[in-house]
Amino acid sequence: xxxxxxxxxxxxxxxxxxxxxxxxxxxxxxxxxxxxxxxxxxxxxxxxxxxxxxxxxxxxxxxxxxxxxxxxxxxxxxxxxxxxxxxxxxxxxxxxxx
Numbered sequence: 867x868x869x870x871x872x873x874x875x876x877x878x879x880x881x882x883x884x885x886x887x888x889x890x891x892x893x894x895x896x897x898x899x900x901x902x903x904x905x906x907x908x909x910x911x912x913x914x915x916x917x918x919x920x921x922x923x924x925x926x927x928x929x930x931x932x933x934x935x936x937x938x939x940x941x942x943x944x945x946x947x948x949x950x951x952x953x954x955x956x957x958x959x960x961x962x963x964x
Contacts, residue, residue: 875931
């Protein structure tokens, strides 16, 4: 499964990068395949392990912010692995005309 999520601290002002870095650090330390872009962090693995990482990432932000907003989207496809790479490669193949 792939989960794309964002964690936003509320009540801490406009500069939230330091708080978001706390969440991303948890994801990176998990050892699971992941990608972070301007809007979301995507992480790939089994349900329990992915959700545990998401929970810990939220807790890392929650420890320093009075309120936290979470947006989460999941792609649940049993038996599929390396979806983070293969999905993008498929789109790139179509874009290149191959």
